[in-house]
Amino acid sequence: MVTGEPYFAVEQAPCKQGKPKGNEDEVLLSGIFELLQIEVECESSGTQQHKESCYSKNVLRKKKHWENTVAAKKIKRKQKKQKKKENLSSQSALESLLTKRDLKVITKEKLLKARDSGPRICIDLSMTDHMNNKEISRLAAQIRRLYGTNRKSTNPFRIYLTSFIPGGPIHSECLRMNDGFTSYIMDMVEESYLDLFPQETIVYLTPDSDCVLEDIEPNKVYVFGGLVDESIQKKLTYTQAQENSVQTARLPIREYMVKKVNLKNYHSEILAVNQVFEVISTYYETRNWQAALQSGIPPGKGYVIRTSVAVSSSTASTSENKCTQ
Secondary structure (H helix, E strand, O other): OOOOHHHHHHHOOOOOOOOOOOOHHHHHHHHHHHHHHHHHHHHHOOOHHHHHHHOOHHHHHHHHHHHHHHHHHHHHHHHHHHHHHHOOOHHHHHHHHOOHHHHHHHHHHHHHHHHHHOOEEEEEOOOHHHOOHHHHHHHHHHHHHHHHHHHHOOOOOEEEEEOOOOOOHHHHHHHHHOOOHHHOOOEEOOOOHHHHOOHHHEEEEOOOOOOEOOOOOOOOEEEEEOOOOOOOOOOHHHHHHHHOOOEEEEOOHHHHEEEOOOOOOOOOOOOOHHHHHHHHHHHHHHOOHHHHHHHHOOHHHOEEEOOHHHHHHHHHHOHHHEOOO
């Protein structure tokens, strides 16, 4: 009959003395090795009765202690992660102390201040005759998103809606789709942008321009074509700007991004009004075109950010297309 040495070895193990206080990982590893050793000793014994006796109350107690240790470590990691998330930024911590009314007042103050000293963006709404009802509805939704982005911005823009005719299709759709539209802090005027601003201050942003937009200048007015064109009427905004002898520019997509291979082989530089604004707003805050383009241009457009080496060589090769603003 087996003498049962493995059994006594288990019973006489100094489990009641406890683990020395130290690194939690060492304690955890020690517990794992002890359990593995116990299992090996038990499996190596000859009888079923002895195998069952190995799993004594003492062994089960050790196993439970190890499981509790693992569970405690998981809870501790989760708490640490949650704490880090809560303290991610001082701004978030401050906002958490403010009421909705406080945040609303701060936002309003920022937008009103932008009317006096902020950079200027103009949405040219003179092309509604080129859009059907569905496209006009989409444009109204884009204006809502654009305004939402500007409200959240640290440095908001002063926004103009020009050729915005009361009772017209786009005006009616904005009222229908956008709650609180009449309280939007933006300039809504019937006049054309050509009548509001000196010609030398106007830069019309269009993907068909030969000039690359390098920077956002406070003395300029950047005009977006308020156009949703599912039928793709080529160079419509560019032609209009040229006819009015207005300077044009395009976003530096070709300079900082490359075409990505996709199943549809689709690549487009034509962006929605709110997407263009997302790029411009992010660049104005970061002064980083790569970050701005990555923020505003969705993956579905078929472009990805270039590598740093490719960016420098591409920028140098297209320097002759950069416009003096």
